Amino acid sequence: MSNDTTSNDTTLVLGATGKTGRRVAARLRLRGTQVRAASRTSRTRFDWSDPSGWDTALQGVDAVYVVPPPVPGPVHEFVARAEAAGVRRLVLLSGHGADTWGDSTFGLEMRSAEDAVRGSALEWTVLRASNFDQNFDEDLFHAPLVAGELALPAGAVPEPFIDIEDVADAAAAVLAEPGRHAGRVYELTGPRALTFAEAVELISRASGLPMTYRQIPSAEYAATLVKEGWAEDDAHHVAEMFVLMERGVIAEATDGVATVLGRAPRTFEDYVVRAAAAGAWRR
Numbered sequence: 001m002s003n004d005t006t007s008n009d010t011t012l013v014l015g016a017t018g019k020t021g022r023r024v025a026a027r028l029r030l031r032g033t034q035v036r037a038a039s040r041t042s043r044t045r046f047d048w049s050d051p052s053g054w055d056t057a058l059q060g061v062d063a064v065y066v067v068p069p070p071v072p073g074p075v076h077e078f079v080a081r082a083e084a085a086g087v088r089r090l091v092l093l094s095g096h097g098a099d100t101w102g103d104s105t106f107g108l109e110m111r112s113a114e115d116a117v118r119g120s121a122l123e124w125t126v127l128r129a130s131n132f133d134q135n136f137d138e139d140l141f142h143a144p145l146v147a148g149e150l151a152l153p154a155g156a157v158p159e160p161f162i163d164i165e166d167v168a169d170a171a172a173a174v175l176a177e178p179g180r181h182a183g184r185v186y187e188l189t190g191p192r193a194l195t196f197a198e199a200v201e202l203i204s205r206a207s208g209l210p211m212t213y214r215q216i217p218s219a220e221y222a223a224t225l226v227k228e229g230w231a232e233d234d235a236h237h238v239a240e241m242f243v244l245m246e247r248g249v250i251a252e253a254t255d256g257v258a259t260v261l262g263r264a265p266r267t268f269e270d271y272v273v274r275a276a277a278a279g280a281w282r283r
């Protein structure tokens with residue numbers, strides 16, 4: 001048996017302070033995998049807009065969990081550097097139905113990142129996740145819910161929200177099983193689709209707090225985000241996501257979680273009771 005301690009056995013986790021990255025890192029560490037957690041504010045500094053730090057982050061790395069940057073382009077350069085550094089595997093976080101988004105900003109960004117990974121000589125897997133359950137307590141929808149009303153440009157078209165714990169389980173499983181998921185694109189969703197109104201109703205019931213949902217036009221939503229301090233481009237970008245969702249082509253639940261993990265995905269209700277019990281929407 002080799003005692004070579006210099007062999008590439010580290011997994012680089014990008015976006016390591018974010019919602020999926022920190023969960024993926026914890027799962028890998030628990031399995032005994034050596035993890036290098038990286039982001040702009042992590043001990044291993046990694047900034048998509050500053051390639052000068054990338055080679056250091058990639059040294060001695062076997063596999064990378066790639067949380068893509070908000071602008072298209074640099075993933076191609078990153079993949080080239082990863083190949084040169086001796087990395088063997090890439091697991092990319094992407095969006096559910098990313099190939100149906102046409103020339104929207106979202107479509108261009110996600111496709112650019114996917115093309116970079118899928119066109120590489122490395123073993124790759126793409127995880128296309130639907131909207132996260134945790135957007136309601138760890139991200140954009142949290143503050144409006146605490147204030148009592150979530151207003152979005154989403155109507156009767158349901159969304160198969162996924163529990164981010166399932167995304168992290170899937171990413172950790174793929175990273176732990178070299179070869180098994182090579183060249184696969186997994187569409188990861190929750191077990192059933194819910195409208196935003198239904199999702200808010202469940203959160204309100206479980207937390208015992210009054211909350212309402214209101215559908216608003218996309219332009220009004222973008223204007224609200226700008227008023228809250230968002231850059232115009234970013235606000236339109238987020239509003240655009242709802243326009244894409246309203247077409248209904250990504251509204252169906254898939255069997256991606258069962259394919260990767262051999263079990264059903266967690267339900268939205270399971271997420272809601274956990275988050276409510278933890279006081280996520282307490283006022």
Ligand SMILES: NC(=O)c1ccc[n+]([C@@H]2O[C@H](COP(=O)([O-])OP(=O)(O)OC[C@H]3O[C@@H](n4cnc5c(N)ncnc54)[C@H](OP(=O)(O)O)[C@@H]3O)[C@@H](O)[C@H]2O)c1
Pocket residue numbers: 014015016017018019020021039040041042046047048049067068069093094095096128129130131132135139
């Ligand atoms: N939210 C959803 O419902 C959903 C669904 C499917 C796919 N996605 C995709 O998931 C990705 C976001 O993943 P997430 O939710 O796990 O992360 P997140 O919670 O949005 O956090 C972003 C992470 O990226 C890091 N980061 C931000 N800007 C960076 C930069 N310029 N260079 C390097 N790192 C940077 C942040 O850390 P620092 O601040 O320390 O750099 C943080 O760790 C996006 O690509 C999104 O499109 C989201």
